[in-house]
Amino acid sequence: MYGSPDPAAAERTAFRRAEKQYKLYKPPNAKGRARTRSTPTGGDLSAVVDFHALLAADGELPAGIGRCDCAGFGRPVFCFLDRPGFYFIPGALSTDEQCYWIRESLSTFPQPPNRTNLTAIYGSISDLLIAAKNQKTLVEVDNPDSQETNQQNNSGANTQPKNFKFVEESELQKGEVCRSAAATTLVRKLRWSTLGLQFDWSKRNYNVSLPHNKIPDALAILAKKMAIPAMPSEKEFKPEAAIVNYYGPSDMLGGHVDDMEKDWTKPIVSISLGCKCIFLLGGKTRDEVPTAMFLRSGDIVLMAGEARERFHGVPRIFTEDQQDISALVSQLSGEDDRFILDYIKNSRININIRQVY
Ligand SMILES: O=C(O)CCC(=O)C(=O)O
Numbered sequence: 001m002y003g004s005p006d007p008a009a010a011e012r013t014a015f016r017r018a019e020k021q022y023k024l025y026k027p028p029n030a031k032g033r034a035r036t037r038s039t040p041t042g043g044d045l046s047a048v049v050d051f052h053a054l055l056a057a058d059g060e061l062p063a064g065i066g067r068c069d070c071a072g073f074g075r076p077v078f079c080f081l082d083r084p085g086f087y088f089i090p091g092a093l094s095t096d097e098q099c100y101w102i103r104e105s106l107s108t109f110p111q112p113p114n115r116t117n118l119t120a121i122y123g124s125i126s127d128l129l130i131a132a133k134n135q136k137t138l139v140e141v142d143n144p145d146s147q148e149t150n151q152q153n154n155s156g157a158n159t160q161p162k163n164f165k166f167v168e169e170s171e172l173q174k175g176e177v178c179r180s181a182a183a184t185t186l187v188r189k190l191r192w193s194t195l196g197l198q199f200d201w202s203k204r205n206y207n208v209s210l211p212h213n214k215i216p217d218a219l220a221i222l223a224k225k226m227a228i229p230a231m232p233s234e235k236e237f238k239p240e241a242a243i244v245n246y247y248g249p250s251d252m253l254g255g256h257v258d259d260m261e262k263d264w265t266k267p268i269v270s271i272s273l274g275c276k277c278i279f280l281l282g283g284k285t286r287d288e289v290p291t292a293m294f295l296r297s298g299d300i301v302l303m304a305g306e307a308r309e310r311f312h313g314v315p316r317i318f319t320e321d322q323q324d325i326s327a328l329v330s331q332l333s334g335e336d337d338r339f340i341l342d343y344i345k346n347s348r349i350n351i352n353i354r355q356v357y
């Protein structure tokens with residue numbers, strides 16, 4: 001699904017060239033070695049489709065872009081005339097809704113039995129966000145019988161039970177050599193969490209034998225409502241799983257096709273939160289030149305049918321321009337949200353919801 005079997009060949013594709021064009025580059029460091037991604041290069045963004053600008057202009061649309069007439073949906077939906085099955089719903093979520101889903105993404109979504117990229121290293125971690133707000137540290141404990149450990153998990157394939165627990169900074173023994181990580185650092189290291197049926201990244205498939213909860217009702221209701229433009233009226237979209245992606249300033253998601261779900265007529269409902277990004281929508285091979293577009297906090301994208309066979313990815317996150325998230329920033333200005341605000345000012349979260357069977 002993700003990545004390319006032959007990196008040298010991938011370099012030569014139109015998709016790879018677009019990724020390189022938009023990604024963030026660091027200037028060379030003191031020793032002259034080129035580092036990647038730190039200072040924005042500026043870059044030519046003139047070809048990036050900005051659906052919000054089209055919405056504001058309210059005039060004639062550029063060639064190749066259409067408005068979808070979706071009876072009863074009640075909000076604008078854009079599409080590309082030559083890419084059926086792809087729908088863009090600008091500003092689908094209110095600022096309140098965005099704040100709600102950002103909080104959920106950092107508090108409840110990474111909770112066991114949901115797995116995250118940290119699970120394979122540390123075992124299940126409960127209440128990571130609370131620990132981060134309280135400046136706690138996760139430490140490896142000697143006593144495997146300790147009742148406070150997070151040993152029970154490990155559902156995940158190819159992992160050994162781990163014994164880690166959160167402690168106060170004052171409890172850390174000076175000079176003691178043990179594996180440890182600040183909870184704040186761990187939140188920054190979150191890359192993905194999986195809700196509902198658990199996606200096993202090592203096998204790149206859903207592993208129904210892993211313990212899981214149903215995806216939250218509110219998320220399922222939202223996804224069903226937003227899936228309408230991509231659904232024939234007689235059919236039903238049944239949200240069964242979600243992958244939550246967490247992006248820091250220099251993260252990107254390489255071109256891929258999501259092909260692990262049974263019925264490709266059903267959409268992937270993909271919610272953007274936090275910093276703006278560039279999303280590339282390509283063709284059925286990497287050789288087709290992808291279309292670049294901005295995704296902002298509150299935008300929702302649907303990919304169904306033919307669009308599900310298209311390569312797509314996220315080559316760039318914009319953390320330097322806070323203009324786009326000013327409403328979020330003021331909404332999250334309360335003391336309780338201080339940690340969340342610091343996080344989201346430099347991050348993007350994507351929640352994509354899928355029907356697996
Ligand atoms: O972050 C995004 O907008 C896209 C995520 C995605 O394509 C995926 O998780 O499969």
Ligand SMILES: [Fe+2]
Pocket residue numbers: 256257258312
């Ligand atoms: Fe994807």
